[in-house]
Amino acid sequence: MWRLTLRTTLARRARLALTLLAVVLGVTFATGGLVLTDTSTRLLDDQFRTATAGVDLTVRDAVAFDSAMGVEVARDPLPADLTARIATVSGVAAARPQVRGQGLLEVDGTAVVPSGTSLLASWTPAPMGSFTIRAGRPPAADDEVVLDEDTARGHRVRLGDTVTVRATDTARLRVVGLAGFGDRGGLPNSTVALVTLPSAQRLLRLGTGVSEVAVVAAPGVAPDELRDRIGAAVGVDYEVATSRDIAAAGAATVRDQLSWLQLVLLALAGAALLVGAFLIANTFSIVVTQRTRELALLRAAGATGGQVLRSVLGEALLVGLTASTAGLALGVAAATGIRNLARVFGVPLPAGGLVLTSRTVLVAFAVGVLVTVGSAVGPARRAAAVAPVAALRQAAAARTGRIRAVAGALAAAAGLAATAAVLAADAPVPLLGVAALGAVGGLALLGPAITPALVRLVGRPLAAAGVPGRLATDSAARTPRRTAATALALALGLALISYVAVLGTSVKSSVRQTYAEVITADHLVESARNEMLGGLSPAVYDRVSRLPEVAVASRLRYGHWRDGDMTNALTAVDPATLPRVTSLHLTAGSLAALDGGGIVLAEHVARDRGLAVGNDLSMTFSRTGTRTLSVVGLLRDGDARALATDYLIALDTFARNYSEEMDASVLIRTADGTDRAAAERAIKAALADTPTAQLRDQAAAVAGRTQAIDQVLGLVTVLLMLAVLIALLGITNTLALSITERTAEIGLLRAVGMTRRQLGWMIRAEAVLVAALAGVLGIVLGVGFAAATVRALGRDAPTVLAVPTGRLLVVLAVALAAGLLAGLLPARRAARLDVLAAIGTP
Template structure:
């Protein structure tokens, strides 16, 4: 039987080609996602290890936590006496003071704005320093700078050129060297400017203070013992950490920013494999139906039901193993393409060689084999049930059993009940996931029973167009199980696209509406790079607030704090000026009460925590540890959304709790006597020396806040097209296989006068009909769950439903066009059948 299985599979390899392709694409997606995230993690680990390779210990200001939401927290600088005290500890071979901060490069009057950091640091020679000079020499004078090779190459900077470095202060410096980082020409997606220690201190206005001290232990000294000595010498206000721990923490913080991408890729891989599973099950079901006589003859010749079952599953196993091997190889190659695609949507990932781990290999084969064999179990059991007498008669058409209908109705009812619970009660939003599973199961089970009526309803325009359209509608309705499975595979892909489109558009519309209702400023100044914690120097606010054209300027800052094991964000505002550029609605307390050092909460957060005005909220800050802040006001949820967080403190309180000194937004109200154009000219002139500061109107400010949504939505939509492609291949596969089954019917149609052109249109119309059915189901399913999600989110934050009608119509048009193209090959094959031979086919 195993030899027969192998020969049968090889003899019908064309029949299984598209099934094989579906599994290959699913495994490719899953493998590519794992390879990409493993590679990014390894590269980030290598990058941070390189940065601390020559250092045993690092002395920094002590903080309560190192990073939050993927961003390392700022630390206070160290007094000038600390490096000397560290250097005097017995066992210290080297104690190098380091200074680092942000310093934007400007070349020939043009700012160089990378997607990552603009690093300004003091030069430290190897082995303590991670950078090595590869051309020229290190900086020795305060007017000299070393640039990383990557930036020098991309910006055509040569030795002797003059560049401008903009930090807290600005300086024009002469390039005296080009540096590399490890075996690379610089840091990924960043620019690096290395200057003397005194120059870095001056540009960052640190005086004689430093950022940290890099310590190298003397030969024979154990770093752990030296750490205890240094801690005793400098006191508890400073952190003495092994370089490997700092490297690991930095890499972990960087990986946190990419965590969402891994979840997206794995979720999409699951969607692709689910669509592929429908295609595989449908293909094997059709094949088993076509092989009824062959399997019955095997039973008549002595094969047992178990042998037939193992034969069909063996065929699926061969397909799964072959597809897994091919998908693994393609997944490694696809990782590079996904990385380029992510970069095109504004998600920078580190460059470097790809990493293939044993875990990825095991996952590829496990996924490919399990999906293929699992999808073939149902058809294999039906094959094993074929009676020997079936070889003597034609197979009866499959019927939809009552048990299947009842089970489908119960699954659909469970899904609807879960949705109702989320919408009407306080049921958790994740319950929608269970509702989605129940809905898909219900559709899969009820599909054959519902398909005939749906096909005839959707196919009315085709039926009215002529005989080919009527025949196409009848053919699709006559095989409801096949049509339902093929349409549902495509519907799942379209449902995911519709869900993302409606949810993304609704969130963006809600942010836009909240911002427009609350923020009354005439202009907004923000960083062009949309940094999480801001990016505007305080000098920008100083210049703008002094303009005669500006009546009031109010700035916002953002910070992170720890809430138990969770990390949350807060907004810092000026209570005196914010009411003049924002329309805030308090349900209790007031904004003015923030001057006393308290916190304002969004109304929903206060309800969830059981807090009111006068209660204390313990908040843990990296710089000061845990501080209880009194609740002084409750703000309407939509107003809190416009200010970006659910927790608001004053700028004065922020200064006591945080080391960061950058603004995120400056809200501007112009003077009554100044027209808009004149105010814009004056503000732009004030921003001339700050290339990253951008003047925006409300639409641009909202676009900056929703940019991440656009990036994720665009990336996910493009990747979901792979699932749609697999489903379209399923239409081609199903129709191609059905041609064999309908050979006699096609021959008869040709014999009674149907032309090849009409026959081709009939097959293509059937493909379009399946695509239309899938579009209706997919958009209804995706849009319905998006509506439920929006309503559920609206319990906490006001969220409006916004349906992107134009985008959904484009999705339908693309699906129908693709369905038409999917029917080309089957139509061509049908049109080429010999009429006499087709009529004689049993």
């Protein structure tokens, strides 16, 4: 039987080619996601290990937590005498002060704004320094700078040229050297400016303070032992950490920022494989039906039902193994493509060689084989049940079982009940995922029962167009199980695209509407890079607020705080000026009371925590540890969303608990009688020395806030097209297989006068009909669950449902056009059938 299985598979390799391709694409997606994740992890680990190479310990200001939401917290500078104290500790071979901070480069008057950091650091020679001179020499005077080789090459900077470095202070420095980082020419997506220690202290206004002290242990002294000695010498106000711990923490911080991409890739891989599973099951079901006589003859010749079962599953196993091998190879290549695609959408990933682990290989084969064999179990069981007498007659048309229909109705009802529970009660939003699975499962089971009616309804325009359209509609309705499985595979991909489109548009519309209602400022100044914690120098506020064209300027700052095991964000505001540039609605308490060191909460936070005005909230800050703030007001949820967080404190409270001094936004109301154009010119002139500060109107401000949403949704939509591609292959595969099954029917149609052209249009019309059915089902499912999600999210903050009708119509049109293309090859094959030979086919 195994030899027969192998021969059967090879003899019908064209029949399984498209099914094989579907599995290959699914495995490729899963493998590519894993390779990309492993590669990013390895490269980040290597990067941070390189950054700490040659250093055993690092002494920094102590904080309650190192990072939050993928961002490292700022630390206070260390006193100048600390380095000398550390150097006297027994076992210390060397101790060197280091300074690092943000320093924007300007080349020929043009700001160099990378997607990552603009690093300004003091030069540290080897072996304690992580940068090595590739050309020129290290900086020796305070007016000299060393740039990373990548930045110099990218902006045509040569030794001897002069560049501008803008930190807290600004200086023009002469380039005396070019540096590399490990085996690279610099840090990924960053610029690096290395200067002398006094120059770094001056530019960052640290006085005699330093950022950290790098320590090298004496020979024979273990770093862990030396850490304890230094800790005892300097006290609990300072953190002494080993280089390996700092490297691991730094890599983990960056990985946190990219973790969402791994989840997206794995989720989309699951979607692609689910669509592929429908295609595989459909293909094997058609194949088994077509081989009924062959399988019955095997049973008549003495083969047992178990042998037939193993034969069909063996065929699936061969397909799965072949597809997994090809998918693994393509997945490695796809990782590079996904990485480049992510960069196009503004998601910077580290560059370097790809990493293929044994885990990825095992997952590739497990996924490919399990999906293929699992999808073939049902058809294999039906094949094993074929009676020998079936060889003597034509196979009967498949019937829809009542048990299947009842099970489908129950699954769909369960999905509707879960959706209703989320909408009507306080059930968790993730329950909608369970509801979606119930709806998809119900459709899969109910599909054969409801497909004939749906096909005739959707196919009315085709039926009215002529005989080929009517025949196509009848053909699709006559084989409901096949049509339903093929359409549902495409519907799943289109449903996901529709869901993403509606949800993204709704969130953006809600942000835009809320922002317009709450923010009444005439202008805003924000960082062009949309940094999470700001990016505006305090000098921006100082200059803008002094302009005669400006009546009031109010600044916002953002910070993170630890809430048990969770991390939350907060907004720092000026209670005196904020009401003049916003329209806030407090339902209890007073914004002015923030000056006493209290906190204002969004209504839903107070409700969930059981807090009211006068209660206390315990908060852990990285710099000052756990503090208790009194609740002095409750803010309407939509207003809190406009200010980006659910927690508001005063700028004075922020200064006591945070080291960060960067503003996120400056809200501006112009003076009465001032011309808008004149105010804009004055503000832009005040911002001339701060290239990353950008003057925006409300539309631009909303665009900056929703940029991340656009990036994620754009990337997800492009990647979802893979699932749609797999489903379209299913249409091609199903129609190609059905041509063999309908050979006699096609021959008879040709014999009674149907032309090749009409026959081709009939097959293509059937493909378009399946795509149209899938489009309607997919868009209805996607929009329905997106509406439920928006409604559920609206429990915490007002969220409006916005349906991008134009985009959804484009999705439907693309699906129909793709369906037409999917029918080209099957139509061509049908048109080429010999009429007499076709009529004689049993």
